[in-house]
Amino acid sequence: MIKFEEFVLKNGLKVIVHEDSTTTMAAVNILYKVGSRDEDVKQTGFAHLFEHFMFEGSINIPEFDTPLQNAGGENNAFTSNDITNYYDILPANNLETAFWLESDRMLSLAFEEESLATQKNVVMEEFKEHYINQPYGDVWHKMCALAYKVHPYQWPVIGLNLQHIEQVKMQSAKDFYFKYYRPNNAILVIGGNVKTAQVQKLAEKWFGEIPAGEKIIRNLPIEPAQNEQRILEVKADVPVNAVYKAYKMGARTDADFHASDLLRDILSTGDSSRLYQQLVKEKKLFSSISAYSTETIDDGLLMIEGRLSEGVSMEVAEKAIEESVSEMVNVKVSDEELIKVKNKIEAYVTFGEVNVLNRVMNLAYFEMLGNAGDVNNEVEKYAAVTSAQLQQAAAKIFRKENSNTIRYFSNN
Numbered sequence: 001m002i003k004f005e006e007f008v009l010k011n012g013l014k015v016i017v018h019e020d021s022t023t024t025m026a027a028v029n030i031l032y033k034v035g036s037r038d039e040d041v042k043q044t045g046f047a048h049l050f051e052h053f054m055f056e057g058s059i060n061i062p063e064f065d066t067p068l069q070n071a072g073g074e075n076n077a078f079t080s081n082d083i084t085n086y087y088d089i090l091p092a093n094n095l096e097t098a099f100w101l102e103s104d105r106m107l108s109l110a111f112e113e114e115s116l117a118t119q120k121n122v123v124m125e126e127f128k129e130h131y132i133n134q135p136y137g138d139v140w141h142k143m144c145a146l147a148y149k150v151h152p153y154q155w156p157v158i159g160l161n162l163q164h165i166e167q168v169k170m171q172s173a174k175d176f177y178f179k180y181y182r183p184n185n186a187i188l189v190i191g192g193n194v195k196t197a198q199v200q201k202l203a204e205k206w207f208g209e210i211p212a213g214e215k216i217i218r219n220l221p222i223e224p225a226q227n228e229q230r231i232l233e234v235k236a237d238v239p240v241n242a243v244y245k246a247y248k249m250g251a252r253t254d255a256d257f258h259a260s261d262l263l264r265d266i267l268s269t270g271d272s273s274r275l276y277q278q279l280v281k282e283k284k285l286f287s288s289i290s291a292y293s294t295e296t297i298d299d300g301l302l303m304i305e306g307r308l309s310e311g312v313s314m315e316v317a318e319k320a321i322e323e324s325v326s327e328m329v330n331v332k333v334s335d336e337e338l339i340k341v342k343n344k345i346e347a348y349v350t351f352g353e354v355n356v357l358n359r360v361m362n363l364a365y366f367e368m369l370g371n372a373g374d375v376n377n378e379v380e381k382y383a384a385v386t387s388a389q390l391q392q393a394a395a396k397i398f399r400k401e402n403s404n405t406i407r408y409f410s411n412n
Contacts, residue, residue, distance in 0.1 A: 001376050002359050005196045006367075009203060011212040012184025016363050016372055017199045018191035020356055026092040026192035027357040030102055031364040033187075034180035035082040036159075037152040037220060037298070045159020046176050049123050049168065051079045054086065054181075056115035058105035071097040079157050082297045083368060089357050092193035096202055102188075103206035106181060111174060123165050127158055135238040139305075139406060146230050147246050147301055147404040151223040153294075182213025187367050191360035223299060230404045237411050240287070241308040243318055244406040246301040247325075247397045249293060253369055258381045259393040260293065263328060264302055265341045266390075267291045272340075275304070278324055285312050285320050297369075301404075302397055314407050328394035332387045345382045 004018045039046050054077070055064045068075055073090025088098045131137045140156045148154035159165055188207070190199045226248050249260050268275045268291035275289045289306035304325075308317045352358045366375040 002353065002363065004363055004372060006372065007200060007203075009183065009208050011208065011210055012182075013203070013207050013210075014187045014367060015199065015203050016187065016189040016360075016367060017194065017196045018189065018356075018359055018363060019194060019196065020192050020359075023192050023356055024092055025089055025356060026095045026098070026190065026194050027360045028088040028090075028095070028098040028102060029189045029191075029357075029360040029364050030086045030106070031187045031189075031368055032084045032086075032181055033082075033185050033216070033368055034084055035080050036155065036157045037081050038180060038218070039152060039155075041152065041155070041160070043164055043168070043172065044155050044161075045123065045165045046168070046173075047084055048079045048157050048159065049119060049165060050173075050177065050181070051077050051084055052119040052122055053109065053116060053173070054105055056119060057110040057112070058101075059108040059110055061101060061104050062110070064101055064105065067097060068101060073098065080296075081153055081157060081294070083365075085361065085364070087357060087361060095190070095194060095198075096206075099202045099206040103210065106183065106186070106207065107210050109177060111170060113170060116168070116170060116173060120165055120168060123158070124162055127162055127165065131156075131158060132162075135236075136242060136408060138234075138236075139244055139408065142232060142234065142406055143244060143246050143301075143303070143404060146232050146406065147226075147248065148223055150221040151298060152220060153223075153296065153298065153300075179213060180216070183207060183210050184212045185216055187364045189360040189364045189367075191356045191363070220298070226404075227401050229400050231407065232405070233407045233409065235409045235411055238408065239307075239410060239412065240310070241312075241314060241317075241410050242306065242408040243308065243314060243321070244303065244305045244408065245318075245321060246303045246404040247399075248402050248404075249300050249302045249397050251298050251300065252295045253297070256389070256393050256396070257295075259385045259389045260302065260397060261295075262338075262341055262345070262382065262385055263390060263394055263397070264291050264293050265344065266328070266333060266337065267304070267324070269341065269344060274324055274327075275306075275321075279306070279320050283320060284309055285317050289321075314409070318405070318407070322400075325394070325398040329391065329398055333390050335387070338385075338387055338390070342382055342385075346379050349379050 006016045035047050071094040075088040077086040279285045286306040291304045293302045294300035362375045363372045366372050
C-alpha cells in the first residue's frame with residue numbers, strides 16, 4: 001500500500017506527496033501530459049526533442065545537471081506516445097535544489113538557437129543509430145504506419161523522419177513548449193524522507209507563481225476498427241529472417257486490460273512461457289521470440305516478434321505463432337498456469353514498490369490515468385481475472401482480421 005496526500009496549486013499543478021521516513025533520499029517526479037500523440041503529422045518528434053532540450057538550460061539557470069549533481073543528486077527522463085516524464089533523486093535535505101531547478105524549466109526554457117541546434121543534432125544521430133543504421137531498426141516505423149491509419153500513434157516517439165527534426169524552428173518550439181509544459185498539464189510527485197507541509201510550502205514558493213497555460217482539449221482522430229488482415233513484406237541486409245505480428249488491443253484504462261496483459265505474460269514471460277517453450281525449445285522454429293504490449297492511453301498493440309531459426313520458412317514460422325495464439329482462444333488456461341503468472345505479477349509489483357523512485361513514478365502515472373489511488377489496486381485487479389475472461393480477451397484480440405504482420409526477409 002502506497003500512502004499519499006495530494007493538493008492542487010492555484011495554477012492547476014497537481015501535487016502528490018508520499019512520506020517515507022525509512023530512507024534518507026527524496027524522489028521528485030514531474031509528469032507532463034504530452035507525448036508524440038500531441039504532434040502534428042507534418043511536424044513529428046517534438047515531444048522527444050523536448051525531452052533533450054529541457055536539459056539545455058532554463059531562463060535563470062544555464063545548466064540543469066551540475067547544480068543537481070553538486071547537491072548529491074541525479075536525474076533522467078523519458079518520453080512515450082502519451083507522456084513526458086522527468087525525475088530527480090537526491091538527499092532529502094537538499095530537496096529544495098530540485099524544486100528550484102524543476103520550477104525554472106517549467107517557468108521558461110532559455111530558448112537559445114545554439115542549444116536547440118545541438119539537441120536537434122543529438123536526436124538526429126540517435127535516429128540514425130537506432131532506426132536507420134541498426135538491423136530491423138525501421139520495424140517500429142513500418143508497424144505504426146501499418147497498424148494505425150488516422151490516429152497519431154501511426155508514427156513512433158522518435159518522429160516520422162529526420163527532416164521533421166531537422167526543420168524544427170525556434171518559434172514552433174516555443175509554441176509547443178508554452179502549450180504543453182505548463183503547471184495545469186503536469187503532475188508533481190514528491191516521495192521519500194519528506195513531510196507534506198514541507199512540500200506544500202516549497203511547491204507554493206517555487207511553482208505557485210508560474211502562469212497556467214491554456215486548457216488542453218484533445219480532439220484526436222479515432223482509429224477505425226480494423227477489419228482486414230494487413231501484411232507488409234520487407235527485404236533488407238539483416239542477419240536472419242524475422243516476423244512481427246501486432247494485434248490491436250484496448251487502451252490502458254479499458255476494463256479488460258488486465259486480462260489482456262496476463263495473456264501477454266502467459267505467452268512470453270520467462271523461459272516457461274508458451275512461445276518460448278513451444279516455438280524455441282521444442283520445435284526450434286525461432287532462435288528468439290517475445291511479446292509485449294504498448295499500454296497506451298488510446299487503443300494499443302499486443303506485439304509478437306521472433307527471429308527465425310536457420311532453414312525455417314516464413315510460412316511455417318508464422319503458422320506456428322498463429323497456432324499458439326489460437327490455443328489461447330480455444331483452450332482454457334489451467335488454474336495452475338494462471339496462478340503461476342498472477343504470482344509473477346504480484347512479485348513484480350511488490351518488488352517495484354521497494355524503490356521510492358518507482359513509487360513516485362507510479363503515483364504520477366496512475367494520476368495521469370485518472371486516480372493515483374488506483375496504484376494500490378493493481379494486484380487485486382490481476383488476481384480477479386478468470387480463465388473465462390482470458391479466453392474472452394484472446395478471442396477479441398487474436399483475430400486474423402485484427403492482425404498486422406511484417407515479414408522481414410534477410411538479403412543474406
